Amino acid sequence: MYKKGVAVEIQFSPERLNDGAGDPYWIDLTQAEAQRLLESLQARLAETGVGTAAPLVVSLDDTPASHAADAPHAAEPAASADDFKQWVCVICGWVYDEAAGLPEEGIAPGTRWTDVPADWRCPLCDVGKEDFALVEF
Numbered sequence: 001m002y003k004k005g006v007a008v009e010i011q012f013s014p015e016r017l018n019d020g021a022g023d024p025y026w027i028d029l030t031q032a033e034a035q036r037l038l039e040s041l042q043a044r045l046a047e048t049g050v051g052t053a054a055p056l057v058v059s060l061d062d063t064p065a066s067h068a069a070d071a072p073h074a075a076e077p078a079a080s081a082d083d084f085k086q087w088v089c090v091i092c093g094w095v096y097d098e099a100a101g102l103p104e105e106g107i108a109p110g111t112r113w114t115d116v117p118a119d120w121r122c123p124l125c126d127v128g129k130e131d132f133a134l135v136e137f
Contacts (some may be wrong), residue, residue, distance in 0.1 A: 092125040
């Protein structure tokens with residue numbers, strides 16, 4: 001189901017979310033991204049500040065200079081995998097990744113969600129495209 005190697009699901013009660021839905025957020029991370037996230041959290045928790053700090057913002061899509069070695073595609077043109085989106089089945093959690101496509105079902109890598117046929121069905125639970133939500137962070 002997850003292609004990058006480390007899956008994280010963050011769940012919140014409906015009261016804590018702006019949309020009031022309480023739906024989980026799914027994140028599919030590479031090992032290097034998971035390590036950067038862990039280091040950012042550890043650094044924040046190690047701070048001894050008093051009062052409310054600004055929210056911790058960790059952008060795993062940006063490639064800081066200190067992590068340039070982790071980014072094998074740094075020399076690629078602007079149209080990269082970062083431009084592609086992921087769509088999650090709200091029923092079973094299966095993720096359609098536009099960058100990867102679904103070649104075994106005839107959907108080429110790089111196929112945008114809007115270009116996936118309207119009659120396409122989730123490979124795990126057989127629901128239609130209407131039961132998928134854009135993964136946004």
